[in-house]
Amino acid sequence: xxxxxxxxDAQREAVETLQGPVLILAxxxxxKTRVLISRIAVLIDRGIIRPYQLLALxxxxxxxxxxxxxxxxxxxxxxxxxxxxxxHSTFARLLRRDIAALGYRDNFAIYDTDDSERVIKRILEDxxxxxxxxxxxxxxxxxxxxxxxxxxxxxxxxxxxxPVAKVAADICSEYQKRLKSNNALDFDDxxxxxxxxxxxxxxxxxxxxxxFPYILVDEYQxxxxxxxxxxxxxxxxxxxxCVVGDDDQSIYGWRGADLRNILxxxxxxxxxxxxxxxxxxxxxxxILDLAWNVIRRNVDRKEKKLWTKKDDGDNATVIxxxxxxxxxxxxVEEIDRLAIHERRPYGxxxxxxxxxxxxxxxxxxxxxxxxxxxxxGGVRFYERREIKDVLAYLRILDNPDDAVSLLxxxxxxxxGIGESTVKQLSDYAAASGMSLREALKKVDDIQALKKAxxxxxxxxxxxxxxxxxxxxxxxxxxxxRQVIEKTGIRAAWEDEGSEEAHTRIDNILEFRFALExxxxxxxxLTLRDFLQEVTLMxxxxxxxxxxxxxxxxxxHSAKGLEFPVVFVSGLEDxxxxxxxxxDRSSDVEEERRLFxxxxxxxxxxxxxxxxxxxxxxGEGGVQAPSPFLSDIPTELIxxxxxxRHSDISISLGEHARSRSASSGLGRRKPAGDSDHHxxxxxxxxxxxxxxxxxxxxxxxxxxxxxxxxxxxxxxKTLLVRVAPIKKLKS
DNA sequence: TATATAGTGTTTTTT
DNA sequence: ACACTATATA
Numbered sequence: 001x002x003x004x005x006x007x008x009d010a011q012r013e014a015v016e017t018l019q020g021p022v023l024i025l026a027x028x029x030x031x032k033t034r035v036l037i038s039r040i041a042v043l044i045d046r047g048i049i050r051p052y053q054l055l056a057l058x059x060x061x062x063x064x065x066x067x068x069x070x071x072x073x074x075x076x077x078x079x080x081x082x083x084x085x086x087x088h089s090t091f092a093r094l095l096r097r098d099i100a101a102l103g104y105r106d107n108f109a110i111y112d113t114d115d116s117e118r119v120i121k122r123i124l125e126d127x128x129x130x131x132x133x134x135x136x137x138x139x140x141x142x143x144x145x146x147x148x149x150x151x152x153x154x155x156x157x158x159x160x161x162x163p164v165a166k167v168a169a170d171i172c173s174e175y176q177k178r179l180k181s182n183n184a185l186d187f188d189d190x191x192x193x194x195x196x197x198x199x200x201x202x203x204x205x206x207x208x209x210x211x212f213p214y215i216l217v218d219e220y221q222x223x224x225x226x227x228x229x230x231x232x233x234x235x236x237x238x239x240x241x242c243v244v245g246d247d248d249q250s251i252y253g254w255r256g257a258d259l260r261n262i263l264x265x266x267x268x269x270x271x272x273x274x275x276x277x278x279x280x281x282x283x284x285x286x287i288l289d290l291a292w293n294v295i296r297r298n299v300d301r302k303e304k305k306l307w308t309k310k311d312d313g314d315n316a317t318v319i320x321x322x323x324x325x326x327x328x329x330x331x332v333e334e335i336d337r338l339a340i341h342e343r344r345p346y347g348x349x350x351x352x353x354x355x356x357x358x359x360x361x362x363x364x365x366x367x368x369x370x371x372x373x374x375x376x377g378g379v380r381f382y383e384r385r386e387i388k389d390v391l392a393y394l395r396i397l398d399n400p401d402d403a404v405s406l407l408x409x410x411x412x413x414x415x416g417i418g419e420s421t422v423k424q425l426s427d428y429a430a431a432s433g434m435s436l437r438e439a440l441k442k443v444d445d446i447q448a449l450k451k452a453x454x455x456x457x458x459x460x461x462x463x464x465x466x467x468x469x470x471x472x473x474x475x476x477x478x479x480x481r482q483v484i485e486k487t488g489i490r491a492a493w494e495d496e497g498s499e500e501a502h503t504r505i506d507n508i509l510e511f512r513f514a515l516e517x518x519x520x521x522x523x524x525l526t527l528r529d530f531l532q533e534v535t536l537m538x539x540x541x542x543x544x545x546x547x548x549x550x551x552x553x554x555x556h557s558a559k560g561l562e563f564p565v566v567f568v569s570g571l572e573d574x575x576x577x578x579x580x581x582x583d584r585s586s587d588v589e590e591e592r593r594l595f596x597x598x599x600x601x602x603x604x605x606x607x608x609x610x611x612x613x614x615x616x617x618g619e620g621g622v623q624a625p626s627p628f629l630s631d632i633p634t635e636l637i638x639x640x641x642x643x644r645h646s647d648i649s650i651s652l653g654e655h656a657r658s659r660s661a662s663s664g665l666g667r668r669k670p671a672g673d674s675d676h677h678x679x680x681x682x683x684x685x686x687x688x689x690x691x692x693x694x695x696x697x698x699x700x701x702x703x704x705x706x707x708x709x710x711x712x713x714x715x716k717t718l719l720v721r722v723a724p725i726k727k728l729k730s
Numbered sequence: 731t732a733t734a735t736a737g738t739g740t741t742t743t744t745t
Numbered sequence: 746a747c748a749c750t751a752t753a754t755a
Binding site: 060062087089190191222254556578594 | 731739740741744
Binding site for chain 1: 747
């Protein structure tokens with residue numbers, strides 16, 4: 001029997017509702033994971049399902065691992081049979097079996113964001129996109145967004161405003177074509193391809209419905225449309241689907257997470273049982289009260305209010321600093337004070353911020369004080385250049401059609417194969433309809449190549465062929481060793497000899513050791529499995545709780561974690577909420593949720609800090625405190641007084657407003673430029689019309705109009721106050 | 731083809 | 746401020 005006596009009523013209801021669709025609205029700190037594992041345990045214990053019939057989908061490997069481990073602790077080794085995994089790894093595995101029907105081979109490569117952007121970059125180059133240069137990253141994120149929308153991507157993009165979307169629409173079918181000829185899928189395809197399979201082959205869908213009659217989804221508020229469609233397809237027949245989420249913690253909207261999925265779950269599954277978990281086991285009543293006073297301002301949310309049996313704690317403390325250095329100093333001072341007076345280990349503290357750039361002042365201050373800290377985030381291990389180089393060799397061995405990987409390492413380490421040589425090779429490949437790898441085997445036939453180029457390519461070909469032979473028989477770790485040594489990658493870094501080069505060699509070796517360790521745990525590990533795992537892996541596993549160091553991280557990374565003492569820093573208008581750039585709308589409700597997520601990480605003590613002036617992106621802007629702060633009743637906070645908004649405008653005056661309009665921070669809707677200093681002859685840029693020159697002025701003050709001659713859009717009259725324009729430096 | 735310089739674009743990032 | 750990348754130059 002599974003022991004449910006420690007659960008509260010709502011939790012027990014969530015656990016005991018075993019049939020039909022269930023939506024568990026699990027507030028922050030409400031014991032969500034405990035409910036999940038209890039539910040699985042009951043399902044198995046009562047013989048309703050076999051462990052392997054349950055599919056549990058999470059967003060991170062860490063979450064899947066935690067689920068499996070805690071389940072193991074509760075019900076023993078059968079827990080290992082439960083299919084718990086991330087969306088991407090679960091469906092990647094499915095595709096390895098069944099993707100042939102879509103015209104891919106089972107050795108398909110999985111492209112990460114960087115690989116995808118390389119493909120797009122090449123497309124742009126091939127099209128010789130004229131004057132306007134669009135960043136591959138921008139286009140990729142649009143294409144990704146379109147794919148996640150589960151609509152026809154091209155139509156989706158055509159319907160979007162703005163010139164970048166048009167280009168993205170033009171490019172996306174070519175992008176898809178190239179992925180296919182590389183036998184590669186991007187992250188989004190890992191979700192879309194299964195959906196296509198299910199749509200085209202209903203029998204296959206039935207097989208999977210038989211295999212997984214029970215489905216469970218964690219962090220449901222973060223699912224995008226494509227994920228939602230997949231879940232729906234799988235669950236439609238048996239309706240045994242349990243989703244857990246918190247609409248108040250949805251902070252990935254900018255990546256396509258669709259709040260509708262949770263807000264309209266009851267519409268999609270009409271018989272759904274909704275359970276609210278509102279008892280919080282993490283924070284003091286003061287912290288919950290504060291957080292509630294902020295989040296309740298959101299309109300798009302399901303009504304709920306967290307409560308706790310915990311004893312009263314302290315009010316939150318506001319820290320108002322002159323600039324980011326003073327802010328950091330005051331935070332660190334407070335950490336030190338609590339560490340001494342309350343004997344708190346440094347592991348109790350987390351400092352959270354909106355953007356990674358904010359970490360610098362904090363790091364400097366902590367380092368000067370000699371306080372151990374760990375920075376979470378930044379460049380991921382497997383995305384480092386030297387690691388990706390090694391990976392590219394390994395990938396080309398597993399999937400010879402992977403042109404992105406081949407092009408990446410064709411001259412790494414430097415072997416004298418330059419741009420023009422590569423061009424001739426790829427032209428030949430394109431003309432004769434073969435892959436780059438095949439063309440490389442036929443260098444002798446390529447007339448255009450010079451003798452020297454030919455022999456270098458031939459040498460590279462021989463290198464690859466040697467590795468391929470090795471790869472056919474050897475273990476992944478042995479192949480990797482060969483790659484590191486035989487290609488000269490290691491030797492090249494050693495020749496460079498700099499400190500940085502040493503770090504890179506260390507990373508490469510660490511990479512190899514990690515692989516060897518994986519092999520020890522799983523002697524059957526294939527190169528393909530390894531590559532897949534590495535591509536779909538995150539670094540979160542490496543972050544260790546309570547290791548006696550202060551943790552620094554973004555608000556996004558903090559989701560799902562908890563700390564006794566939390567500092568939410570940088571509470572300034574334009575930073576939190578972060579003002580989007582003029583072409584991208586920022587969603588204030590999502591920013592508010594982000595703040596909410598930050599506050600609800602705190603168990604005992606919460607600090608809210610802001611700087612009146614902050615140097616960011618080279619410019620020092622004067623900022624007003626975050627409007628979110630004025631949502632908080634003053635009786636709930638101690639510490640520095642909060643300037644009222646009227647005080648701010650008096651004390652900072654015009655200066656503040658014009659600064660915030662022209663610096664990156666504080667630029668807010670309406671998109672109009674409040675810096676009205678336009679003169680005839682000034683060059684400006686308009687969001688839709690492009691660049692132009694001011695040819696006359698009329699009206700004044702708030703009514704100022706300018707006539708602008710655009711390079712490509714003729715002459716327009718614009719109301720400066722509202723027009724989406726900005727002044728270009730002359 | 732490799733290196734110096736100018737130019738640029740800067741959110742968040744589970745996969 | 747700073748890091749990354751496209752362009753010019755040897």
